[in-house]
Amino acid sequence: MENEREESCDVAIIGAGLSGLVAARELRKAGLGVQLFEKSRGLGGRMATRRLGEAHFDHGCQFFTVRGDLFREEVAVWEERNLVAPWFNHLDPQGEASLLPERETLRYRVAGGMTAVAKFLGQGLPVRRQHTISALRRKKGHWELSFAEHGRTFRAPFLLSTAPVPQTLALLDDDEAPGIQPALEPLRQISYAPCFALMLRLDQQPRFSPVGFFAPTDHPEIATLADNAAKGVSSRLGAVSILSTDTFAEANFEEDPDDVTEKLLLASRPWLAGCEVLESSLRRWKFARVVVSHPDRGWLVSPQGLAFAGDAFGGQPRIEGAYLSGLWTAGEIRKIFATR
Numbered sequence: 001m002e003n004e005r006e007e008s009c010d011v012a013i014i015g016a017g018l019s020g021l022v023a024a025r026e027l028r029k030a031g032l033g034v035q036l037f038e039k040s041r042g043l044g045g046r047m048a049t050r051r052l053g054e055a056h057f058d059h060g061c062q063f064f065t066v067r068g069d070l071f072r073e074e075v076a077v078w079e080e081r082n083l084v085a086p087w088f089n090h091l092d093p094q095g096e097a098s099l100l101p102e103r104e105t106l107r108y109r110v111a112g113g114m115t116a117v118a119k120f121l122g123q124g125l126p127v128r129r130q131h132t133i134s135a136l137r138r139k140k141g142h143w144e145l146s147f148a149e150h151g152r153t154f155r156a157p158f159l160l161s162t163a164p165v166p167q168t169l170a171l172l173d174d175d176e177a178p179g180i181q182p183a184l185e186p187l188r189q190i191s192y193a194p195c196f197a198l199m200l201r202l203d204q205q206p207r208f209s210p211v212g213f214f215a216p217t218d219h220p221e222i223a224t225l226a227d228n229a230a231k232g233v234s235s236r237l238g239a240v241s242i243l244s245t246d247t248f249a250e251a252n253f254e255e256d257p258d259d260v261t262e263k264l265l266l267a268s269r270p271w272l273a274g275c276e277v278l279e280s281s282l283r284r285w286k287f288a289r290v291v292v293s294h295p296d297r298g299w300l301v302s303p304q305g306l307a308f309a310g311d312a313f314g315g316q317p318r319i320e321g322a323y324l325s326g327l328w329t330a331g332e333i334r335k336i337f338a339t340r
């Protein structure tokens with residue numbers, strides 16, 4: 001998957017989350033040279049799975065839904081390959097999830113964890129991991145990308161960013177990309193809420209729902225609890241992911257992680273009765289959920305060879321929205337290259 005020889009390409013893509021991977025795949029299909037840069041070690045971005053001891057946890061996105069035909073076609077391929085499966089389609093008034101015949105919107109789980117989808121999409125794509133874009137400069141019709149990890153640079157006539165929009169905007173200043181600011185103004189309204197994900201390895205399997213998902217109604221601290229063993233993510237029993245509410249994360253974001261863990265453990269006691277915590281790990285997501293999105297599916301600044309995609313676009317701030325944004329934006333970039 002790594003390709004260290006190519007030091008330039010047609011389109012450089014920041015981020016190997018769902019939207020970046022889908023865009024890269026589509027651009028490749030159209031015959032364009034792409035290169036993905038990802039700051040993390042793994043693919044998937046907020047579709048994140050990690051190990052704690054021998055247990056596995058989804059610690060970002062917990063499930064996804066399918067509303068439109070385009071995404072339905074893609075999910076059908078994932079389902080054929082046994083990557084994804086229906087998880088639940090009903091939440092009772094307390095928040096206990098179950099899979100019933102013909103109920104509300106179906107929520108899908110990813111067998112083996114969310115990152116399995118990203119690994120599938122990333123097959124054959126050139127991704128440079130642990131490459132954090134730290135500076136962007138527009139020079140003689142090219143973007144020059146600099147990295148936090150080393151002093152090398154990379155050049156491409158076109159740049160697509162799928163990183164959180166405020167982070168990309170912070171990299172685009174007027175000195176390094178003259179004249180670009182007015183085109184970026186509509187993106188300054190985009191905002192995100194933070195979230196804590198607490199992963200708990202327990203001595204036994206908790207019993208909070210037959211399918212392993214609970215979303216307590218109007219709880220001040222806890223948004224969701226997921227049992228990764230019941231979900232088919234962890235072969236080890238006693239692997240629970242707890243997501244905080246936005247309000248709790250906002251109020252406690254800078255607090256000591258041990259204090260946050262204590263607070264979330266206390267709040268989740270009713271669902272973990274009788275279980276002993278063997279190990280815990282807290283993940284802080286600064287840009288977890290899009291609160292204010294942009295109505296367009298993506299954003300193009302064509303004269304300067306720049307585009308934005310991701311779940312912040314199209315008014316559907318979730319997995320399906322990220323997928324559609326990657327797809328749409330790649331289509332627009334293809335059109336630009338076709339006229340060059």
Ligand SMILES: Cc1cc2nc3c(=O)[nH]c(=O)nc-3n(C[C@H](O)[C@H](O)[C@H](O)COP(=O)(O)OP(=O)(O)OC[C@H]3O[C@@H](n4cnc5c(N)ncnc54)[C@H](O)[C@@H]3O)c2cc1C
Pocket residue numbers: 014015016017018019020037038039040043044045046047059060061062063064065131132133134162163164167195197243285287288289309310311312317318319320322
């Ligand atoms: C806790 C949590 C729970 C969620 N629950 C759900 C859910 O139940 N259902 C649902 O549909 N959606 C859910 N989501 C949202 C869903 O995960 C996102 O909508 C989707 O994954 C976004 O994909 P993306 O490609 O737009 O962005 P991302 O997945 O965020 O991808 C962006 C990528 O860019 C990389 N990056 C950032 N900056 C740089 C840089 N400077 N250099 C290089 N790389 C960089 C990041 O590491 C990341 O891999 C949840 C998200 C979180 C965090």
